[in-house]
Amino acid sequence: MTTPLLTTLRQHLKARGIDALYVPTADPHQSEYVGEHYQTRAFLTGFTGSAGTAVVTAEHALLWTDGRYFIQAERQIKDRGFSLMRLNTPGFPSVTDWLCTHMPAGGTLAFNGRTLSRAQYDELSRALDAKGVRLLADDTVLESLWENRPALPQEAVFLHELRFSGETTASKLARLRDALGDLDGTVMSSLENIGWLFNFRGRDIAHNPVAYAYAVVTPATAVLYLDRAKYDDAFAREMTDNGVTLKPYDAVWSDAGSITGRIAVDKKRTSQALYQALSQADLVSAPEHVYALKARLNDTEEANQRETWLEDTTALVRFLIWLEQAVPAGDIDECRAADMLSAIRSRGRHYLEDSFDTISAYGDNAPMMHYRATPDSSRLLEPKGLYLVDTGGQYLGGTTDITRTVSLGEPTAEEIRDYTLVLKAHINLATAVFLHGASGHYLDVLARQPLWQEHIDYKSGTGHAVGYVSGVHEGPQRIAMMPNNVTLEPGMMITNEPGIYREGVHGIRLENVYIVKEDVTVGSDRFLKFDCLSYAPFDRRLIDVSALSEKELSWLNAYHRDVCERLLPRLNEDERVWLAAKTAQL
């Protein structure tokens, strides 16, 4: 099938001699959450998930996305003329492989140069070079068809005060320059890294406290490209005091051509357009150096983050109490539950916004791992079955991300079995002790093994980094089956979120955030461990105690004791009674 949009787009492609249009999910900064202005792929395909790539040719309209989104994407794209290509699934070629097969020799592949990263450009270039395919930056062929395209936001930024950041920009710049070694500078595109380095936050992208900006740091200079409309005089003074020069956002394009010397850029975060504009520099590709500096919390950040977690899980507990009372009365659907959670959380101290759209998923909606309830899809919560809530907040003192799955009625044996398995997976990773040098990839199997023993897998990573008042999914550390060799270092935050997703039945995920800590050093063996930041009860009714090992049960009881001790002082009398019962020893 085709649609008016596809028909018109194809006419334009033909007129410009373009054989295929490549549409990733990206803004010029390769932000994970892409603002409305850059939701070109969603505009084209109807698919609203956070990750995916579309390709349109005269004959094909295809959308690639990963296992988290298979179910959702199928539903959303089916009336838009697109077919789903499942990533990392036998029988489905990767985007690049597909293009290698289907691009005509000597043909033209177009993309938007400001939103395609240099890394993607390189990959396409390498793959299609043999066929003589021409890569063409064309920033308008699709964008010109987008009526009512949302404008670029111009929200004000605010300074992230020292009591929250724990380190001045001047000090961070000194550490960055130290890390750059004998390089002549770095051009930064990552909005979250720029916000951390210059101790400010913004509101340009929903859920991410960032603002559109670029930065260039050399041994002698630090330039922050940020529009004047976004900051006040105090902000300007603070930057000056820290040795930072302010220039308009777009000035990076005219400055780029005069940057020389050995300059670090992160090909994964730098657009092909900016990479090309840095025509006089000797570019050295490396992950932005700030990643490694930013990934390890300082003491101030950790203290704030711990306090923020208690604020956040207090809200979650109040929501769970409300849910337990409201569901039997009827009239609560997924959307309303999500709204209620947001409302409760928003009363928290230092709350900024939610860190992502809450996943409020009931019954057979929950297997869609990144499901977002809409008025169309929203199911009425009944006093039976499982309800999954994956939610988090942005606060001045930290970022949260937590998932709980609760039974709304009398749990079935299958629900108890699956929940207990996921809990075992969670505990098996949470209690890991590991030698310094271990990556999240190396530890991933600890979470999966209890499920694999039952021939169950989940189609997602086990854990992602969480930024501090920053993106809720951040690098560089990651716990996943996909290889990555980033060493877990003390002070790094990471989620632990195994799950079981039975299509058409239920979805279970249990997620806490942990911070890496020193454990014990024996001789030259430096052992690390995970220390929990998130304290909220698991659902006791869904736990088969007989299936837990002694060690697992003792972890669970200790955890529930901690939940109770830490949250009780923040609750009223009724809430205390509820929490005490939910965290009673098993």
Next chain:
Amino acid sequence: MTTPLLTTLRQHLKARGIDALYVPTADPHQSEYVGEHYQTRAFLTGFTGSAGTAVVTAEHALLWTDGRYFIQAERQIKDRGFSLMRLNTPGFPSVTDWLCTHMPAGGTLAFNGRTLSRAQYDELSRALDAKGVRLLADDTVLESLWENRPALPQEAVFLHELRFSGETTASKLARLRDALGDLDGTVMSSLENIGWLFNFRGRDIAHNPVAYAYAVVTPATAVLYLDRAKYDDAFAREMTDNGVTLKPYDAVWSDAGSITGRIAVDKKRTSQALYQALSQADLVSAPEHVYALKARLNDTEEANQRETWLEDTTALVRFLIWLEQAVPAGDIDECRAADMLSAIRSRGRHYLEDSFDTISAYGDNAPMMHYRATPDSSRLLEPKGLYLVDTGGQYLGGTTDITRTVSLGEPTAEEIRDYTLVLKAHINLATAVFLHGASGHYLDVLARQPLWQEHIDYKSGTGHAVGYVSGVHEGPQRIAMMPNNVTLEPGMMITNEPGIYREGVHGIRLENVYIVKEDVTVGSDRFLKFDCLSYAPFDRRLIDVSALSEKELSWLNAYHRDVCERLLPRLNEDERVWLAAKTAQL
């Protein structure tokens, strides 16, 4: 301190304008076990271990080796003027880092071009380029000082019959050519890969049934470079029948210059000298394609390997019975025990030789992971403490490698605790279920986690591939903390050998070989598992049953039941009684 050898060597280095000499442990084929003729590093340093690199400058004489050998190397090099550099240990730079620091700018680093791999050459070149260091191939500066250097062996090779190989050379060549795709050929240096491809074995290197050879395979030709003195007419006919041309070993050097087109070479296995000699070819670096073909056993190979294991563990059981009786009578030392084991094994069907020097290590000798008893070091076995035996054989139908640790007296609580922990580590890996796509690196933590929980690590990989009638340590698969992304495929053999090594006290290692097998496929999830090949009893007296989980105990009992069932038919009445007692259910 210095020695006459070092003094003379330094004079020669100075005379030739060489600032540093780099001496890896290598032959021209980068064989893991290096024949006597190429034991240049051992000649220089006195260190007899299988891995290490020496560097000599005017001021320094250093030996780098890994954790398996720290204790042994310290002992062996201390009177030879060398100092130990511990690999992967904080405070000790790598060889390359050390050279970067200590090489004078514009200085000269010499090496033997026939024994330095191209990969090592590239690494040195990259690291030292900035300092303008010249890399100089000098094959004689050290070698000329070596009086009584052992000659290159000229042992006869023999055909590996179809009943053992399960596939003709013609068929293997066809599969290799298929794997080469559109490449114009491959130049092979790996002796074990060449032996597999051409279905022959040799005796040029102790413990490895290989012969010095090279091979060049193109779509139309297959040339085996092997000296005429090594084979008979039947061998020559067999090669001709399979489309193979035979040329003398050294002819590869004159042929190399005329090889053209896109040619695959494995930089890790190809010497710098040969790489340079291939001056007209467009070299494409990749692991030798035969690795992947060879790593998965065919049905004939697997059946032979299973039979071979029973032959081998029958010998091990007989040895353990002898040991139990002989030790209390006195007069048994580590050397004599190793000799007895070899003697018993050598009576086995299709036995060729031991697959490595048996590690026969008593008490505080056992923490040296790759200890080899010598008349000097050999301890008398007393009826107390732990004895570790790590041993294996080469047979026409397979290669074995197994480790058992046994108590020679009344075990102590610490011995029981440590042994049980190692057993738990072994079982935790042995019982893994894993999604196809998992590497050995990814699974490694399963073995280490039970030990890490007690803040104990072992300084070695957890498992290595075992060749089939081939090298006992082979790639490409490996279970280790060091990153490697080789997917474990059905038919691959790999060891499982965690350990606890307490310096000055005892060493415990429990090693079996497993073969990867299909488990269950659920939808697109293809689960694999390990199937055991090695059946020999664990020491029941050293197992604390109360520390085992239900699952671990049930694995152990099932394993012992299998040991008993499989070996009983091969034993005499007394031996049966012994084995039945040792494998009684716990």
